[in-house]
Amino acid sequence: MLDYVGLIPLFPALGFAINLFWGRRLSKGAVGFIACTAIFLSFLFSLLVFIDLLKMPPSARTVEKIIYTWILSGEFQAVVGFLVDPLSVVMMMVVSGVSFIIHVYSHGYMHDDPGFPRYFTYLNLFVFFMLLLVSANNFLLLFVGWEGVGLCSYFLIGFWYEKKSAADAGKKAFIVNRIGDYGFLLAIFFIFVTFGTINFQEVFSAAPAKFAMGSSLMTLITLLLFMGATGKSAQIPLYTWLPDAMEGPTPVSALIHAATMVTAGVYMVARCHILFLLAPTSILVVAAIGAATAIFAASIGLAQNDIKRVLAYSTISQLGYMFLACGVGAFTAGIFHLMTHAFFKALLFLGAGSVMHALAGELDMRRMGALKPHMPRTYWTFLIATLAISGIFPFAGFFSKDEILWKALVDGGLVFWLIGAIAAFMTATYMFRAVFLTFHGQSRVAPEVAHHIHESPPIMTGPLIVLAVLSTIGGFIGFPIIEGGNKFAEFLAPVFALPAPLQQMKAAAAHHSVGLEVAMMIVSMGIAGLGILLAYRMYIKEPQLPERMASQFAVPYKMIANKYWVDEIYNFFFVGPLIRLAVFLWRIFDDLIVDGTVNGIAALFRLGSEIFKRLQTGYVQSYALSILVGAVLIIGYIIYFGK
Amino acid sequence: MVSLSSYLILSAILFSIGVGGFLLRRNTIVIFMSIELMLNAANLAFVAFARFLDSIDGQIFVFFVMAVAAAEAAVGLAIIMAMFRTRETVNADEMNLMKW
Numbered sequence: 001m002l003d004y005v006g007l008i009p010l011f012p013a014l015g016f017a018i019n020l021f022w023g024r025r026l027s028k029g030a031v032g033f034i035a036c037t038a039i040f041l042s043f044l045f046s047l048l049v050f051i052d053l054l055k056m057p058p059s060a061r062t063v064e065k066i067i068y069t070w071i072l073s074g075e076f077q078a079v080v081g082f083l084v085d086p087l088s089v090v091m092m093m094v095v096s097g098v099s100f101i102i103h104v105y106s107h108g109y110m111h112d113d114p115g116f117p118r119y120f121t122y123l124n125l126f127v128f129f130m131l132l133l134v135s136a137n138n139f140l141l142l143f144v145g146w147e148g149v150g151l152c153s154y155f156l157i158g159f160w161y162e163k164k165s166a167a168d169a170g171k172k173a174f175i176v177n178r179i180g181d182y183g184f185l186l187a188i189f190f191i192f193v194t195f196g197t198i199n200f201q202e203v204f205s206a207a208p209a210k211f212a213m214g215s216s217l218m219t220l221i222t223l224l225l226f227m228g229a230t231g232k233s234a235q236i237p238l239y240t241w242l243p244d245a246m247e248g249p250t251p252v253s254a255l256i257h258a259a260t261m262v263t264a265g266v267y268m269v270a271r272c273h274i275l276f277l278l279a280p281t282s283i284l285v286v287a288a289i290g291a292a293t294a295i296f297a298a299s300i301g302l303a304q305n306d307i308k309r310v311l312a313y314s315t316i317s318q319l320g321y322m323f324l325a326c327g328v329g330a331f332t333a334g335i336f337h338l339m340t341h342a343f344f345k346a347l348l349f350l351g352a353g354s355v356m357h358a359l360a361g362e363l364d365m366r367r368m369g370a371l372k373p374h375m376p377r378t379y380w381t382f383l384i385a386t387l388a389i390s391g392i393f394p395f396a397g398f399f400s401k402d403e404i405l406w407k408a409l410v411d412g413g414l415v416f417w418l419i420g421a422i423a424a425f426m427t428a429t430y431m432f433r434a435v436f437l438t439f440h441g442q443s444r445v446a447p448e449v450a451h452h453i454h455e456s457p458p459i460m461t462g463p464l465i466v467l468a469v470l471s472t473i474g475g476f477i478g479f480p481i482i483e484g485g486n487k488f489a490e491f492l493a494p495v496f497a498l499p500a501p502l503q504q505m506k507a508a509a510a511h512h513s514v515g516l517e518v519a520m521m522i523v524s525m526g527i528a529g530l531g532i533l534l535a536y537r538m539y540i541k542e543p544q545l546p547e548r549m550a551s552q553f554a555v556p557y558k559m560i561a562n563k564y565w566v567d568e569i570y571n572f573f574f575v576g577p578l579i580r581l582a583v584f585l586w587r588i589f590d591d592l593i594v595d596g597t598v599n600g601i602a603a604l605f606r607l608g609s610e611i612f613k614r615l616q617t618g619y620v621q622s623y624a625l626s627i628l629v630g631a632v633l634i635i636g637y638i639i640y641f642g643k
Numbered sequence: 644m645v646s647l648s649s650y651l652i653l654s655a656i657l658f659s660i661g662v663g664g665f666l667l668r669r670n671t672i673v674i675f676m677s678i679e680l681m682l683n684a685a686n687l688a689f690v691a692f693a694r695f696l697d698s699i700d701g702q703i704f705v706f707f708v709m710a711v712a713a714a715e716a717a718v719g720l721a722i723i724m725a726m727f728r729t730r731e732t733v734n735a736d737e738m739n740l741m742k743w
């Protein structure tokens with residue numbers, strides 16, 4: 001089965017090609033069927049590869065499959081090859097599995113959209129690039145997938161390109177990502193110059209011997225890699241594109257936030273963990289940025305009224321957790337949270353999409369409320385996802401988030417734990433705020449849409465239920481404390497096994513206090529519970545309280561409601577000057593200098609031809625005369641000066 | 644025995660007559676005949692050289708020139724015929740459409 005790993009990204013590529021060339025002529029049902037089947041086959045093959053991998057002894061679970069040599073130029077060699085190890089298999093299963101569920105849901109959600117075939121074409125391409133990204137065996141192929149998902153995010157965020165805001169959001173996502181990609185590309189150049197190869201395994205096995213702990217070159221490389229990750233995974237300072245990405249269709253948001261795109265940065269950092277561990281400064285930066293993003297985005301989420309924006313900031317915040325985990329060396333916990341987050345965040349977005357579907361596209365939570373009796377399936381699944389993201393036992397988010405907080409406390413220090421805990425408190429608050437505002441309380445739905453509130457069709461609620469089941473039980477594969485309970489960490493252990501020189505630094509932190517861990521679990525549950533209680537008090541018991549608080553604490557409220565004015569600051573300092581420079585170059589340099597030169601040369605030749613065209617009289621005899629004169633002159637010249 | 648220079652002088656005279664006719668006459672058929680005259684002047688020079696250098700090469704060239712001249716006469720006369728049918732004239736001064 002391992003020989004066929006190349007088929008996993010190939011299926012979506014085929015689906016993409018079929019829908020690209022024949023999508024318009026096929027019926028909607030056929031287009032959706034092809035797209036969904038392609039992803040399902042990928043998922044199936046990922047599962048088969050996973051089963052194959054399980055049959056092998058843990059230490060041998062790293063297989064490279066090289067399809068062909070792509071670029072061969074002097075020392076430089078890039079192949080199209082796949083790396084199958086526990087990390088990439090987990091990613092493949094999560095990506096293809098969650099994408100499949102979203103594809104099925106999309107079939108219902110997008111059914112009346114005129115761009116239906118185009119939508120599924122992009123969607124398949126998106127999954128293709130993401131699968132390529134997670135299965136690549138070298139940096140360059142990973143970068144191909146990396147750029148590909150960036151491109152597809154541009155297509156899909158700007159899917160309704162007639163809307164200016166959507167087109168702008170697409171551009172923003174693309175450009176902000178480019179900034180990060182610039183760093184990533186530089187890092188790849190540095191890696192090639194330093195190691196002479198871009199193959200993951202060769203680089204990682206050579207790195208510990210080649211570099212001393214904390215060498216400046218390694219710090220530079222890892223910081224540049226992380227710069228790429230901040231762009232793709234929406235971390236401070238490059239997170240601004242993600243909230244705007246809400247302009248795309250809702251299932252696309254689910255795809256970007258859960259399965260594809262934003263998880264790429266976390267995956268990349270986890271993949272390069274050996275490099276990061278060699279650079280203590282960088283890994284500290286990763287942890288700090290992760291923690292800062294977690295709390296920063298969570299605080300913004302508290303005051304957003306657009307349901308999808310709340311979810312967007314929660315994604316940024318949860319990604320912050322993942323980077324915090326990577327930053328304290330708990331890569332397994334980061335990937336674990338990535339997986340559980342994929343389940344419940346996809347569920348949240350699809351649930352929000354279901355709500356929008358019922359309310360004719362309404363996004364503002366101030367015009368929702370009391371939807372629970374109308375859409376029971378959406379409500380219960382949304383509630384499960386909310387419990388999961390808040391970290392309530394026994395839902396999936398509890399296990400992963402708790403592991404991150406525990407690792408942050410043990411390996412990172414109290415500050416990181418405290419930040420994580422406060423962010424967890426905020427997460428619980430704003431997520432339950434969203435639930436209460438949307439499904440409970442009094443109906444504030446506009447009367448013209450109120451009469452046709454309805455539960456979504458089974459093709460949309462089915463995926464919700466599947467994801468709800470995964471969000472409920474998904475955490476148990478990483479059960480903590482009990483010996484051998486954490487199957488997930490056990491499976492990933494060979495990937496994150498530290499090479500000998502790095503082992504000693506971790507040895508000190510190995511001791512493990514079960515009592516403390518249980519206590520911390522109860523504490524983090526308590527924190528989440530407090531957050532829920534606060535949301536309950538503010539939005540159910542005393543619905544007028546939030547407004548009172550907003551006027552009482554006007555300054556902080558304004559700050560978070562306006563997202564700390566980060567977009568405005570960026571616009572003022574970066575976007576504005578750049579646009580002015582571009583206009584200057586366009587008007588002065590391009591229009592005047594470049595166009596002037598080209599047009600001037602053309603005008604010169606036209607003038608010349610105006611003069612010389614008179615020579616072409618049309619009389620044969622005048623031509624003959626000039627031939628004769630010419631011949632006489634040449635012969636005369638030869639006779640007189642030839643010797 | 645007639646000397647080589649006599650032949651060459653005759654050839655030059657014939658060629659000059661051809662050039663003059665080509666440049667000065669207005670009737671395209673006469674212009675055409677002038678071309679033939681120039682070709683035959685060249686042929687005469689070739690044959691004379693062949694005779695005096697005791698080489699067959701010049702005479703072979705003459706065959707080629709005569710073949711080309713025949714082909715040219717066929718095509719040229721056909722063009723003149725076509726011109727005459729459409730424009731009802733063979734005057735070279737009235738054939739000046741191929742200009743700027």
